[in-house]
Amino acid sequence: MAILDISVDSFASQKAFAEANGGINFKLLADFHPKGAVAQAYGIYNEERGIAGRSSFVIDSEGQIVDARVYPPGELPDPQELLGIARGS
Amino acid sequence: MAIEAGIAAPDFTLASQDNEPLTLSELRGNPVVLVFHPLSFTGG
Numbered sequence: 615m616a617i618l619d620i621s622v623d624s625f626a627s628q629k630a631f632a633e634a635n636g637g638i639n640f641k642l643l644a645d646f647h648p649k650g651a652v653a654q655a656y657g658i659y660n661e662e663r664g665i666a667g668r669s670s671f672v673i674d675s676e677g678q679i680v681d682a683r684v685y686p687p688g689e690l691p692d693p694q695e696l697l698g699i700a701r702g703s
Numbered sequence: 704m705a706i707e708a709g710i711a712a713p714d715f716t717l718a719s720q721d722n723e724p725l726t727l728s729e730l731r732g733n734p735v736v737l738v739f740h741p742l743s744f745t746g747g
Contacts, residue, residue, distance in 0.1 A: 617736045618725070620717065641725055643717040645739075655713040657705040658739055666739040669705055673712045673735040677728065684705050691738055700734035 617697075620645050620652060621666060658684060670696055674703035712737070 620643045645652045645666065653659035653666035660667055670691045672681035680703045685691060706713070712735075716726040727735065 616730050616733055617738070618727075619738050619740065621740050642720040643725060645717060652713070652715045652717060653739055655706075655715065656737075656739065665741040667705075668741060669739045671706075671712065671737040673727075673737060675732050675734055677712055677714075677731050679706065679708050679710055679712050682705055682708050693736075696736045696738075700736050703734050 616641065617693075618643055672696055672699045672703060674700075 618641050643652075650659045650664065650666065656669070656671065658667040658669045659665075668685040668689075668691070670681070670683050670685075671679050674680050681696070681699045683691070712727060714726065714728045716724050719725050727737075
């Protein structure tokens with residue numbers, strides 16, 4: 615099981631975020647060079663604002679997407695629910 | 704439009720907070736939860 619958290623952000627601010635949260639047990643990835651390329655590949659990049667839309671994807675052990683969600687403003691992913699889907703995939 | 708369930712996850716290689724490159728396809732054999740968020744300092 616792996617949890618990957620991606621933002622269109624520089625490595626330096628990602629590191630600061632991880633440290634500010636007392637060390638995180640999952641990978642923070644910077645989608646920065648070129649900016650937003652992975653977010654674009656997943657179809658959730660907001661060109662106008664230059665940010666990734668809040669979204670989640672559960673990928674099974676064969677590399678297939680089994681669950682894809684985009685969250686409206688104010689709504690956050692439920693980590694336990696996503697982990698449950700991943701465990702069952 | 705966001706990509707949907709049922710297709711292969713687009714592969715990528717990105718630097719992690721450890722400054723180590725991580726390639727999605729190298730995690731094959733394990734389920735992966737991938738979360739995108741707008742910015743690190745916007746409360747989540």
